Amino acid sequence: MTEIRRPPAPHPAERARTIATRGGRAALLPPDGAEDRVVPELHHVHPCGEATLLLPDEHPLVARAALGEVTSMLEIADHAAVPLREPVRGLLWITGWLRALDGPAAREACVEVAEERPDPRLLDVGHGLTALRLVPASLVVADAETTTSLRPEVFAQAEPDPFCAHEDHWLRHLELSHRDVVGLLVQHLPEGLRGGHVRPLGLDRFGLRLRVELEDADHDVRIAFSRPVATPSELSSELRRLMGCPFLAQRR
Numbered sequence: 001m002t003e004i005r006r007p008p009a010p011h012p013a014e015r016a017r018t019i020a021t022r023g024g025r026a027a028l029l030p031p032d033g034a035e036d037r038v039v040p041e042l043h044h045v046h047p048c049g050e051a052t053l054l055l056p057d058e059h060p061l062v063a064r065a066a067l068g069e070v071t072s073m074l075e076i077a078d079h080a081a082v083p084l085r086e087p088v089r090g091l092l093w094i095t096g097w098l099r100a101l102d103g104p105a106a107r108e109a110c111v112e113v114a115e116e117r118p119d120p121r122l123l124d125v126g127h128g129l130t131a132l133r134l135v136p137a138s139l140v141v142a143d144a145e146t147t148t149s150l151r152p153e154v155f156a157q158a159e160p161d162p163f164c165a166h167e168d169h170w171l172r173h174l175e176l177s178h179r180d181v182v183g184l185l186v187q188h189l190p191e192g193l194r195g196g197h198v199r200p201l202g203l204d205r206f207g208l209r210l211r212v213e214l215e216d217a218d219h220d221v222r223i224a225f226s227r228p229v230a231t232p233s234e235l236s237s238e239l240r241r242l243m244g245c246p247f248l249a250q251r252r
Helices: 012-022 060-067 103-116 120-124 152-157 167-177 179-188 232-243 246-251
Strands: 025-029 042-045 051-056 070-079 088-100 129-143 147-150 197-204 207-213 218-224
Touching: 012 070, 012 088, 012 129, 012 147, 012 152, 042 070, 042 103, 051 060, 051 103, 051 120, 060 070, 060 088, 060 129, 070 129, 103 120, 103 129, 129 152, 147 152, 167 179, 167 197, 179 197, 179 207, 179 218, 179 232
Parallel strands: none
Antiparallel strands: 025 070, 042 051, 051 129, 070 088, 088 129, 129 147, 197 207, 207 218
């Protein structure tokens, strides 16, 4: 039997850290079904895997979490940078225990979030909003690569992708201003997908991901770099290599 070799990709914990760092759209999913999906006013996942959330003071979940820990799940959706038929390209679920914070604990949590992600809504804690802390028991990351369960300590040991803060801007620029580049990348797709509508889906230190929209289905394809990259200069060289840039070939 011929073994199918998958292109190199970030470790699941790295992908989970990247989704958490990017922020995405979040919803709390109480597993007991007592409430519907709850969209927090603000959410922030800390490097350790714990999450700080802000909810209105009058929300029923705040009252429950003030009486004791509530089992809950935070879902974070990683949306593509360009408009797609299926915009969600990855999901992160953090399951654990939710509790309401008050007094010094709430102020400390807000300061901790502000140091990483300043937001004026943090000033409303104690004035209409309540801070809550979700302590993780387990995490699950799902995307086109795989679905993987992670322990909190494995998540904490990983680092987000070095390009995650700029990825959206670069992909939108590629989509809007460099369709010729996307056209050159089509040569790396399987033959049966080259007739579809090819869109830039993702970018990380291991390679570029493309979404191919066909009439009846969507396909995600990873195109690997020759080596992992860590700087914009290295990234530029790898992209030119994938495009078949003759000047890069001569220089090498």
